[in-house]
Amino acid sequence: MTTADGLVAPPRAADRTDHLSAGRSRRRRSENLRGWIYCAPFLIAFGLFLIWPTLYGLWMSFTGTSLAGTNTQFVGLDNWKEALGDPQVWTSLGNTAWFTLLSTIPLVVIAMVLAVLVNLGLPGQWFWRLSFFMPFLLASTVVSQFWNWMYNPQLGLINTFLGWFGITGPAWLQDPSTAMIAVVITTVWWTIGFNFLLYLAALQNIPDQLYEAASLDGAGGWRKFLSITLPQLAPTTVLVLVLQLLASLKVFDQIYQMTGGGPGGTTRPVLLYIYEVGFTGYRLGYASAISYIFFFLIIIVSIAYMVIASRRSVKA
Amino acid sequence: MTATATTPRKRRSGVSGAAPARTAPVRDSGRSFVVVSRVVLVALAILWLIPTVFAVKTSLTENGIAALGAQEILADLSPTLESYVTLLSQGDIWNWYLSSFLTAIVTAVLTLLFASMAAFALSRLTFVGRTLIYLLIIAGLMIPAQVLIVPLFEELRFLQLLNTYWAVILPQVPSVLAVFIFKSFFDGIPKELEEAARVDGAGLWRIYWSVVMPLSRPVTAAVAILTFVWTWNNLLLPLFVLSNPNLMTIPVGLATVQGTFGLRYADIQAGAILAALPVVVLYLFFQRQIVEGVTGSGIKG
Structure with missing residues (x-):
């Protein structure tokens, strides 16, 4: 230069x-x-409490580690092969899927209905929010105690109520044909508040002009719901659906405390089986292998959501 | 930039008080529609309150009457605090309260500090590896905590932290969700506010601590309260890592003791209500922040 x-x-x-x-x-x-x-x-x-356990768990799934810390030798794919051939793994995965299906549908549909109803502009918003959202903040122990008591075959409120109409209610949590339904009802009661709030927030973000224009066109309440509210809630529904699927797949607390997976393993989800294998059966290596099979299922759901969400945003 | 800055505020007012604006368009669409929807809503609200009300009523009944069943409990007109007195006069529950409070508060404080610092860097600094960190954190969202419990247990045993409060606190501190909530809020704060401080010679830490954090009070409150509640309610982690009855948190303590209560149904329900009480009080005081935190976390998560 x-x-x-x-x-x-x-x-x-x-x-x-x-x-x-x-x-x-x-x-x-x-x-x-x-x-x-x-x-x-x-x-x-x-790194210490999320990444490391994730990697360490993967390593453990290739070893014969027990709770006593002995026998940490490498066993290759033995645990994985055993897990894939273990009928208990498949039954518990089946139970998890069944629970997820039974709980997700009402948790999305009822949450939306509740939010739409509350959003109609009734007075006492704090009261509705308290009724529907408060249970979400309760500990699983509290929820389980409440509902174990509600479901008590002789003394509980539900069967007492049915008795007034001459109906003999089932032993909800001890009867294989009702145990899963009972756990689902409790779960819906407990966790609906979260989805309810997401829907409520989404409803309040719909521009008023849309409704005003529809009114001018002579649309009634039901028509407005179908052609404005429902489409406007679509992104929220996808979000709620995925969050709910992920939450339902991870079910453990309430089942552990209400049925212990019984009667006869009919309500045992995969996480409870992992717990039993690892901490009652002392086989941590094997428990890790099952954990990872389950983990992959979760990742598949998450990736499916990301694909749907990105496609949606591309379209928009 | 100013538009994004107002989103949190808009959302808040939207959730808490925008209802009246919506009444007009719906109301003219037929009175019967409104009446039916109100009746349904009231019925559902009652249905939702029944389990809690029944538990409270049971807890205020004598154990002897409660053991006779729901009909006798509902008919009983002499409420008593006996069950609460019994529970609170046993030392254990106070230990459990202490454990729950200590672990929940320390977890909340550390989560706030770590997550907000990381979010501040991700939002305000351009540095090598930023994208990598961001991707790593997103990946962390997918790891289900329950799956980690076995290796985590082994790790905590190796670190000799089993049966200490740290075993409950530390694994709950890296909250990916908290980083997301903070980052999206920080992104909405106009940078001009920091420029003024920078001209005055403020360093990075002062900008974080005395400019950005004070502006983020609503989101800080939301993250703090939700972390507190989630830590308070966590069953799995303390169940695994605390076996000393003196250190147990409330959910774990109650879960282990309920078996010995036998037919003392009023005591069982009173225990559940005592465990729930701090969270309920917290909700009543911080309703707005909690609602905001949940909707924020859901939208970003």
């Missing part, structure tokens, strides 16, 4: 850009460092 006719100005300009870029790269370097420093506490906790 110092060549040719530029005698005075160019070197200075070059000097200045040099100086500037040096400053910028120094700043960039310090920003790199600071970025990592600010992320460090989270990343350390994340």
Whole structure:
């Protein structure tokens, strides 16, 4: 740059850009460092208690690790082969799928109905929210105690109520034909509040103009629901559906406390089987292998959602 | 930028108070529609309240009467606090309260600090590896915590943390959801506010701590409360890692003790209500933040 006719100005300009870029790269370097420093506490906790157990669990699934910590030798794919051939794994996966199906449908549909009804503009919003959302904040122990008591065959409220009409109610949680339904009812009661709030928020984001225009066109309440509310809620429904599928697949707490997986294993979900294998049967390696088979199912659901969601956003 | 900054506020007012705006378009669509929908709603609300009300009523009945069944419990007109007195006069439940409070509060504080710092960096700094961190965190969303319980147990045993509060606290601290909630809120805060502070010579930490965090009070409250509630309610982790009865949290303590209550149905229900009470009180005080946090987390999660 110092060549040719530029005698005075160019070197200075070059000097200045040099100086500037040096400053910028120094700043960039310090920003790199600071970025990592600010992320460090989270990343350390994340690595230690999420990434490491995930990888360690994968390793364990290839070993014969027991709860006593003995026999950690490598057994290759033995656990995986055993898990895939274990009828208990398939029954518990089947139970999980059955529970997911039975619980997801009402948890999406009823949540939407509740939100639409509450959103009609009744007074006492806090009261509706309290009734439908409060159970979501309760611990699974609390919910299980409430419902074990409701379902009590002789003393509980449900069978007492049925008795007033001369109906002899079943032993809800001990009867193989009603146990799963009973657990599903409890789950719907317990967790609907979350979906309800998501729907309520989505409803309140629908522009009023849409309804006003429809009114001018002479549309009634039902017509407006079908051609405005429902389509406008579609993205929320996809979200609620996936979050609900993921939550239902992970069912453990309430079943562990209400039926213990019984009667005769009819309500035992896969996570409960993993728990039994690992902590009652002391076979941590085998339990890990089953965990991973289950984990893959969860990943498939998540990826399916991402595909649907991205396709949706491409369309939009 | 200002438009995004107002979204959280808009959403809040939308959730808590926009109902009247919606009444007009629906009301003119037929009175019978409105009447029917109100009746259905009231019926559903009653249905939803019944289990809780029945539990409360049972807890206020004598054990002897409660053991006779629902009919006698409903007919009983002499409420008593006996079950609550019995439970609270036993030392265990106070230990469990203490454990639950300590673990939930420490978890909430650490979660807030770690998640907001990471979210601040992801939102405000451009640095090498930023995308990598972001992808890693998204992947973390997919890992179901329940699947980790076996290797986590082994890890905590190796670290000699079993039967300490840290075994309950530390695994719950890396909350991916909290980072997401914070980041989306931070992204909406206009950068001009920090520029002013930067001109005044404020460093990065001062911008984070004295500019961004004070502006993020609503989202901080939401994350804090939800973390508190989730930690308070967690059953699986404390069940596995705490076997010392003195250290048990409320859900675990109740789950282990309920078997010994036998036919003391009033005591069982009183125990459940005592476990739920702090969360209910928290909800009544922070209704708006909780509702906002849930809707925010759902939309971003």
